[in-house]
Amino acid sequence: xxxxxxxxxxxxxxxxxxxxxxxxxxxxxxxxxxxxxxxxxxxxxxxxxxxxxxxxxxxxxxxxxxxxxxxxxxxxxxxxxxxxxxxxxxxxxxxxxxxxxxxxxxxxxxxxxxxxxxxxxxxxxxxxxxxxxxxxxxxxxxxxxxxxxxxxxxxxxxxxxxxxxxxxxxxxxxxxxxxxxxxxxxxxxxxxxxxxxxxxxxxxxxxxxxxxxxxxxxxxxxxxxxxxxx
Amino acid sequence: xxxxxxxxxxxxxxxxxxxxxxxxxxxxxxxxxxxxxxxxxxxxxxxxxxxxxxxxxxxxxxxxxxxxxxxxxxxxxxxxxxxxxxxxxxxxxxxxxxxxxxxxxxxxxxxxxxxxxxxxxxxxxxxxxxxxxxxxxxxxxxxxxxxxxxxxxxxxxxxxxxxxxxxxxxxxxxxxxxxxxxxxxxxxxxxxxxxxxxxxxxxxxxxxxxxxxxxxxxxxxxxxxxxxxxxxxxxxxxxxxxxxxxxxxxxxxxxxxxxxxxxxxxxxxxxxxxxxxxxxxxxxxxxxxxxxxxxxxxxxxxxxxxxxxxxxxxxxxxxxxxxxxxxxxxxxxxxxxxxxxxxxxxxxxxxxxxxxxxxxxxxxxxxxxxxxxxxxxxxxxxxxxxxxxxxxxxxxxxxxxxxxx
Numbered sequence: 001x002x003x004x005x006x007x008x009x010x011x012x013x014x015x016x017x018x019x020x021x022x023x024x025x026x027x028x029x030x031x032x033x034x035x036x037x038x039x040x041x042x043x044x045x046x047x048x049x050x051x052x053x054x055x056x057x058x059x060x061x062x063x064x065x066x067x068x069x070x071x072x073x074x075x076x077x078x079x080x081x082x083x084x085x086x087x088x089x090x091x092x093x094x095x096x097x098x099x100x101x102x103x104x105x106x107x108x109x110x111x112x113x114x115x116x117x118x119x120x121x122x123x124x125x126x127x128x129x130x131x132x133x134x135x136x137x138x139x140x141x142x143x144x145x146x147x148x149x150x151x152x153x154x155x156x157x158x159x160x161x162x163x164x165x166x167x168x169x170x171x172x173x174x175x176x177x178x179x180x181x182x183x184x185x186x187x188x189x190x191x192x193x194x195x196x197x198x199x200x201x202x203x204x205x206x207x208x209x210x211x212x213x214x215x216x217x218x219x220x221x222x223x224x225x226x227x228x229x230x
Numbered sequence: 231x232x233x234x235x236x237x238x239x240x241x242x243x244x245x246x247x248x249x250x251x252x253x254x255x256x257x258x259x260x261x262x263x264x265x266x267x268x269x270x271x272x273x274x275x276x277x278x279x280x281x282x283x284x285x286x287x288x289x290x291x292x293x294x295x296x297x298x299x300x301x302x303x304x305x306x307x308x309x310x311x312x313x314x315x316x317x318x319x320x321x322x323x324x325x326x327x328x329x330x331x332x333x334x335x336x337x338x339x340x341x342x343x344x345x346x347x348x349x350x351x352x353x354x355x356x357x358x359x360x361x362x363x364x365x366x367x368x369x370x371x372x373x374x375x376x377x378x379x380x381x382x383x384x385x386x387x388x389x390x391x392x393x394x395x396x397x398x399x400x401x402x403x404x405x406x407x408x409x410x411x412x413x414x415x416x417x418x419x420x421x422x423x424x425x426x427x428x429x430x431x432x433x434x435x436x437x438x439x440x441x442x443x444x445x446x447x448x449x450x451x452x453x454x455x456x457x458x459x460x461x462x463x464x465x466x467x468x469x470x471x472x473x474x475x476x477x478x479x480x481x482x483x484x485x486x487x488x489x490x491x492x493x494x495x496x497x498x499x500x501x502x503x504x505x506x507x508x509x510x511x512x513x514x515x516x517x518x519x520x521x522x523x524x525x526x527x528x529x530x531x532x533x534x535x536x537x538x539x540x541x542x543x544x545x546x547x548x549x550x551x552x553x554x555x556x557x558x559x560x561x562x563x564x565x566x567x568x569x570x571x572x573x574x575x576x577x578x579x580x581x582x583x584x585x586x587x588x589x590x591x592x593x594x595x596x597x598x599x600x601x602x603x604x605x606x607x608x609x610x611x612x613x614x615x616x617x618x619x620x621x622x623x624x625x626x627x628x629x630x631x632x633x634x635x
Contacts, residue, residue, distance in 0.1 A: 028442050035438050188441065195434040198549070199427035201420075206431070 010159065014172045017152050018179020027185040030055070030145065033101060033217055034185065035192045037138060039210025040108040042203050048193020051138045052186055058142025060177040066149060067173025070157045071166030086154060087229070093147040094225045100144045101218030104137045108211035116204065152176070249277045263628035267605040271391065275398040282327045282395060283484045328481035330472070330510040338477075340539050342374045344440035344469040382546035386558045386593065390540045391600030396477045400533055401578075403526035415528045422535065422580045426596045429541035436471035436538065443470060473512045476519040476533065482510050530578040534598060544595035553593075557618045560597060560604075564589030566612035573603035573613065584613070 034055055038048045149157075156172050196206050252273050260266040329341040381389065390397050404414055417425065472478060486493045525532035534540055547556040562584060574585035583594045584603055593599070604613045607625035615623040 031438060031441055035434075184441075188437070192434055192438065195430045195437075195545075198430035198545070201424045201427050202431060 010156075010168075011171060011175055014156050014175040015179045017156065018176040019182060020179075021150070021152050021176075022180030022183030022185070025150070026180045027183050027188065030185055031188060033141065033145070033214065034189055036210045036213040036217060037104065037108075037141065038189060038193045039196055039206045040105070040112075040214055041210075042196075042207050043193040044197040045190045045194035049186070049190035051135065051193075052189030053181075054135045054138040055142035055145075055189075056181040056186070058139040058144075059146035060142075060174065060181060062143050062146025063153060063173040063177035064170060066147070066153070067157065067170040068166070070173070071169030086149065090148055091225060091229050093144070093149070095222060097141075097144040097148055098218045098221035098225065100140055101221060102215050103218075104141060105211045105214030105218060107137065108214065109208070112204070112207050112211060146177070245281065249274075249281075252277065263626050264606060267601050267623065271600060272398075272401070274392050275395070275401070278393045279395040279398055283481070283488060328472075328475075328478050329469075330478055331482045331485045338472075338539065339374060339378050339542060340436075340475070341469050341472050343542075344436060344471060346371050346374055378542060379546045379552070382543045383552060383556050384558065386547035386556055386599055387540060387543050387595075387597060388558055388599035389543055390534055390537070391598030394534075394539075396480070396537075397531065397534055397598070399480065400526045400531045403523060403532075404530050404578075407527050414530050416580060417529065417535075419580070419582060422596075425535040426579075429536050429538050430545075432471070432536065432538045433541050433545075439470040471538065474514045474518050476515065476522040478515050479511045479519050530580075531598070535579055535596070540598070541595075548593055548595040548597075556593070558593075558599060559591050559616050560584065560593045560599060560601075561614045561616050561621075562587065562589050562592045563612055563614075566609045568609065570608070572606050572608065576602050576606045578602060 034052060037055075038051055041047070041051065043051055153173065153176055156176055157169055159172075199206065253270060256266065256270045256273055260269045327337055329337045329345075385393075407414060522533045546552045547558075567589070569585070571585055574580075574582055577584065577597075578600060579596050579598060581594060581596045584592045584597070599615060601615050601623050604615055604623050604625050607613045608627055608629045609625060610627045611624050613625040614621045
């Protein structure tokens with residue numbers, strides 16, 4: 001029986017690992033996608049921060065779902081969760097994330113094109129260049145990104161299995177996710193939107209380039225995954 | 231040590247005294263009302279450039295207790311002696327003292343932002359340039375932003391108009407054009423606005439890039455050979471904007487010209503990777519400098535319209551919420567304006583708002599507060615440069631002589 005002290009220490013560890021990992025890894029990994037998406041939607045500071053929060057919420061829910069699954073079938077999973085299984089799942093998750101990224105990029109491009117046509121008729125200024133709410137896309141992006149289980153999360157979940165309490169796995173995954181959210185990315189997302197919004201004359205091009213980069217990132221994610229697995 | 235410090239302070243005091251004397255002489259001697267502010271500005275620009283590149287190399291080096299003279303002057307600045315122990319790479323006073331040859335006391339804020347923004351958590355030896363910043367990374371970020379915001383709030387973009395050495399370079403280029411009797415060219419209003427806005431895209435791009443490339447410091451990912459932390463080319467990628475900055479080659483040249491840097495250091499490293507044109511300078515630096523020089527020969531303050539450092543200063547002085555508390559402002563009194571359009575024509579960065587806006591605070595992000603419009607405005611007190619609400623420069627009626635004249 002694992003003592004309560006060890007479990008509570010693991011909770012703190014999960015949060016700290018999440019914080020460190022979020023600051024170091026998640027920011028550099030997620031920022032290109034997030035910044036491109038923010039650029040694609042033409043968001044400002046507030047909207048950029050909201051998008052970052054929604055994206056992070058998507059990741060957090062993914063981690064929690066993974067925690068629930070591991071918690072419920074933990075004892076049986078300990079026999080299944082080996083390196084090859086994880087690698088296969090990661091491949092599948094990364095592939096899904098790549099496809100979702102491409103779809104979102106394409107969707108943004110279509111919306112931009114549609115908006116452009118409407119703007120040519122009605123919009124009087126670039127200030128009217130708005131392409132609606134895209135929070136659901138940010139959420140999907142975060143949700144699929146979160147499914148790509150990173151090594152520290154895997155280690156934490158594997159560590160939680162002997163606790164034999166499903167809630168522990170969920171709590172560890174949730175705390176890890178929470179830690180990753182409180183990272184410089186939260187500020188950088190808003191700042192990116194703030195800076196890009198300072199160039200209204202380029203708004204259309206920023207949106208097009210942002211969406212284009214998102215598509216390229218999606219394609220490169222898929223290609224890189226295929227290369228590394230082969 | 232205390233005698234050395236006293237000597238350094240004395241040298242700085244003498245230099246400051248000389249600058250003040252120069253300002254007074256200009257104010258007394260230059261009677262032409264359409265030239266006195268410009269002359270004063272030119273003097274301040276030159277004085278500040280000397281202060282940055284030559285003044286700061288006076289220091290403890292060369293003394294018996296400090297015989298070592300390095301390859302670059304960054305180790306022998308007065309400020310390094312004053313602040314060096316606490317902040318080995320200097321306080322980020324946002325002036326164009328390039329970190330690469332100068333470093334330490336005053337370092338370009340653009341470099342500091344890129345270098346400190348992401349790898350601030352880095353620790354331990356052998357991690358390349360990031361090693362210094364690790365232990366007090368958050369403190370450094372706070373210092374960088376603190377200084378940048380404070381400086382922007384106090385002098386705003388007057389830094390670009392009055393103090394920036396690269397601004398002086400741009401001004402000199404257009405003076406060269408004038409020597410040949412040619413008038414400068416002007417951008418269309420839309421192009422000028424687009425150029426002004428592009429600086430924020432540049433800032434966003436290099437911030438994102440520095441975060442992505444900064445991840446090398448943690449994981450040792452080599453995007454390009456020999457760029458892993460601690461390896462020779464790492465510094466090229468930890469600060470992406472600096473590798474295209476047109477000011478860096480000039481900083482190196484000035485230091486070599488002043489005898490403060492060893493030219494061999496540059497020449498010996500001129501054959502390396504395709505992007506490496508010297509120990510500090512990349513081929514991109516040289517290419518951008520060439521383009522900017524050609525541009526500056528045709529247009530007034532060509533680089534200043536897209537400069538990210540100017541953009542950062544503008545962000546913290548001309549945009550909400552900073553605009554509300556910024557001290558140095560350009561004011562216009564609508565009742566005294568006759569819409570003659572002189573202010574629009576003489577503005578080096580082609581700012582149109584001073585002419586177009588009705589009155590009150592007309593400080594915009596493109597305005598460098600150089601006060602050329604104030605100098606040339608022929609209507610008494612129509613335009614004013616105010617510091618904390620108090621007028622420091624006012625437009626004068628230069629069309630009619632005063633009683634004294």
